[in-house]
Each structure stands twice: as structure tokens, then as C-alpha cells.
Amino acid sequence: MKPRHPATVIMVYTLLGLFSLVFAFPMAWLLVTALKPEDLIFQYPPVWVFPPTLKHVKDVVGGDVFHFKTYLANSLFVCEMTILGTILSCSMAAYSLARIRWSWRQPVFVIMLSTMMLPAQVTMIPVFVLFKQLGWINSFLPLIVPAFLGSPFFIFLLRQFFMTVPQDLMDAATVDGCGHMRIWWQVMMPLSKPALATVGLFAFLSAWNDFMGPLIYLLDENRYTLSLALAMFRNQYDTQYGPMMAASAIMTLPIIVLFFFTQRTFIQGVKMTGLKG
């Protein structure tokens, strides 16, 4: 391309800088409020420079009203089980749909694709009634058990990956006397680590961020997950924005840390799933 006039370049870069600054502003506001001394929060116009305090963070983490440790433990438990269940059930189904020749393979795949766009609102009520009849309300089971029974999106993703594994490897394993069980567990799974990492990461994200599930199924406050507790925070603390922003920052932090450690997997996942919203 032609070399551009320096003034044009400077102008373009200033505009770009401003544009990204606008996006960074709210995040900065979150951090600044979380670290702001109580008496400065309602100062107008807002101050950006002040001696930072960890008071709000400590209030939230060790507070009497907001039982942070309980919520965190609940969230982590649900997340762990969701990751485990998703990886097991989805990789098995994906193996079946990608690598085993059986007559239902194509019909099941087509049905699965056609349920992918199904709005959650359609299934929400009957599934709630079902779990209520099972007596599972106010337990973690409604949040965990579905993960062990597959999810179309992740099955699709893993199936695409399993399809790319060379047939020769499977044939060699078969000659060595491996059945499907061992091929799945000892050939497919080790070869699919990148795809499994993506699935695990996004299973974690969806469980960590899930709001509707906990809202419907968890009644006792000591069962709340972090996302539900945070939403209820609004009612408890009303307009105490310091603790509110501190709690929001704490809930966001693990995801940002995770992003920095798994950037490639993360971006790959976004591209493959087309991230909702």
C-alpha cells in the first residue's frame, strides 16, 4: 500500500486509542470503586486518585452478611462436576457419532443439530417440574446431572475434532486388540487435548456464569452459587457500591486470569462457539 501522510496516521491512531479507551473505562471504574474509601464513593464529580483501600474486598471476602467462602465453594463444586460430566459424556457421544459405524449415527446427529437452537425457555418449565417431582429442588443435582448427559454444542465441537484423527491410528489400535473403549480412552482422548481443553474451559465458563439454573433451583442462601449471591447482593446492600464492585471484581478475576493463561484455547473457543451475545 501507499505510504500515508504522517498527520493522517496520527489522527487514525488517536481515534483508535480513544475508541478502545471508551471500552476500558467501565472496567477501570469497577476497579477504582472497589478500592475507593467509603466517604469518597458518593463524591461528585468522581475522584480517580486517592489512597486505595482493601476494606471493601475484606468486607466481601470475610463478611458476615455475604458468605463469600460458602458461595465460592458451591460455585467451584458445581463447576468441577460440570467440567467432569461434560468432558466424559460429550467425548463419548462424539466418539460414537464420529468413529463408530452404527445405523443410528446419522439420524442422531441430525436430531442433535436441530435441537441446538432450541430456546432454553421452552424446556425450562417441564424440566423444573421433573426435578421437583424427583425432589431435587434446593440441591446441586439439577445443575450437575444434565452435564453428565451431554450437550449438543460440545458434542458437535468434539465430533468435528475426532473426525480429523487419521483412520490408520484406529486401525493400528484395533490390530493391537483394542476395543472401542480403549481406543476412545487411550487414543482419542490423549490426541484431543486441545479440543478437550476448549470444551472444559467453556463448560467452566457456562457453569460459573450460570444464573437461571441457580435462581430456579437453589432456595437456601447457603446453597447459593457466586453468581446468584452476587445478584441477591443488590437487595442486601442496596446502594453500597464499594462492596458491590469489590464482589463483582472478585467474580470476574478468575475468568480474566484464566484468559491470560489460556489465551489461544480461549480465542479458539470463541471462534468455534461464536460466543453468545
Add this chain to the structure above:
Amino acid sequence: MKRSQSDFIAGFLFALPYLIGLCVFALYPIAMSFYYSFTRYDIFSSPEWIGLANYTELFGDRFFWTSIYNTLYYTFISVPLGMLVAVAAGIAVECQKFRGSLSSGLSFFLPSITPLVAASLLWLWIFNARFGLLNSVITPVLDFLNDFLDSSLTAPGWLADPSWSKPALILMSLWGVGGTMVLYLAALQDVPQSLYEVAELDGAGPFRRFLSVTLPMISPVLFFTLVMGLIAAFQVFLQAYVMTAGGPGDSTTFYCLYLFNNGFLYFRLGYASAMAWILFLLVIAVTFLVFKTTGRYVYYEGEGA
């Protein structure tokens, strides 16, 4: 013969967890919710068949129409606007990458992975009419204009004002377009440089190049995000539930919030199921419509000669 039989058993067993999931969490609920939509059902007593009564009641329900209006308002502004911002952000990051800087990419992307509950509380504070970040930026500008024009403009009340609450939530949604931006960025990077060079040789300026090269080349991704965006926006719920509880007035009572309230607040499960089915049909109709109308503007590489 033996082989194919054992393969069927293996295939079936491997898929079994999902097959159970498919039945219990997709097929059965679809059938049941269809059935519930023709019943009066409060979960404590068994469903009572009332035919089309839920549907006829819905069509006379003022809140139902308000919720549809609110949802369409939100959807048809936030989705196209979000795509526009995401394209702009994608181009901005793409331009800057020549200088090896990814920091601007981060500032677009990180908001999109912020948990929606956390983002909702954050924006609740940003939109605070008296002490919030947004009005602390807007008010000085308006004061300056007022001095200049001798007018008396005041900053909006955002979530406290029924006529500004939906624009406020739309504004918030624009902050989260980072995921879409990543998709556009990938598509932008796939556009062959040679096409731009040829266009430039033909005397096309930057604007013309964008219109005639970039846009057609990324149109499949635009199309995909349009469909996904519309469907997601129809289901907007969390922000309204956490930030405004549907208010002020009914100004942010979106379709899925009203559906949720009917189901889990008033325990009108039949009525809520009827709403769910209308939403389902709407999603199918819109997807179909978008495919029909936009499909022919989408350019897929390798199609035709």
C-alpha cells in the same frame, strides 16, 4: 453381520448418556411444554385442560404486548448497532496490529467475558443518575452547551427514567460485543491482501475498498452473527432481572422476564409455556426470514465461477 451388530451396540452405548439427555432435556420437555400450554397448571395441583384459553388470554394481555414491544425495541436496535461497533472494533484492532499492539484488542474483548451478573451491577452503578460515571462525563458537556446555547439540557436519568431505560440497556449491550469482534477479526484477517491491492490499482479509495472488498468477504460471518444475535436478544433476561426488575413502569419488562414471572412468580406454568411456544415459533420464523432475505447478499467463496 456379527461385526455390524457389535458396532451398533458399541455406538449405542457410547451415545447412551447423550441419548438419555436428548430425551429427558429436549424431546420430553418440548412435548410437555406444548401440552402444558393448553392447560391451567400451578404445579401444586395437576394440569387442567383448558384448550386454547392461554393463547386467547395472551392476545388480550396488555403486559404481553408491552413485553413484545420492549423486546423488539431492544433487539432491533442493539443487534445492528452491536454489529456496527464490533466491525469498527475489529478494523481498529486489525489496523493497530501492524504496530504489534494487542492492548486495544484486550480492552474490547475483556468486557465480553465479564460475567453478566457482575457487568449488570457495574452498569447499575455507571448509570446512577446522580453519582454515576456516565453522567459525570455527560453533565459537564451539557453544562457547556447550555452556557453556549442558553438552553437547559439535563443528563438523562437512565435506569430511573422509563424513556431512557431501554437505551441504557442497549448501551450496556454494546460494551459486550468483544466476542463478535473476535469472529470479525478472524474473518478480516482471512481477506486476501491481493484483493485490496487489485482494488487500489483500479483506483478504489479506502471507503470503496471497504464496501466492495471487505464487506462481501466477511458477509458470511456477518450473517451468522446476525442470526445468533437476534436469537440471543429475544432471550434477554438477566440484565433486566438484576438491574431494573422490569421497571421503571414496564419499560424493561422483556418477553423472557414476563415469561419467567408468569412461571416462577405467579406459578402460571401453562400460561408461561404458551409464551415459550410463541417465542419458539418466533425464533424459527426470524431465522427462516433472515435466511430468505439476507441469504442472497452473502458471498461464499468458491460458489459460482
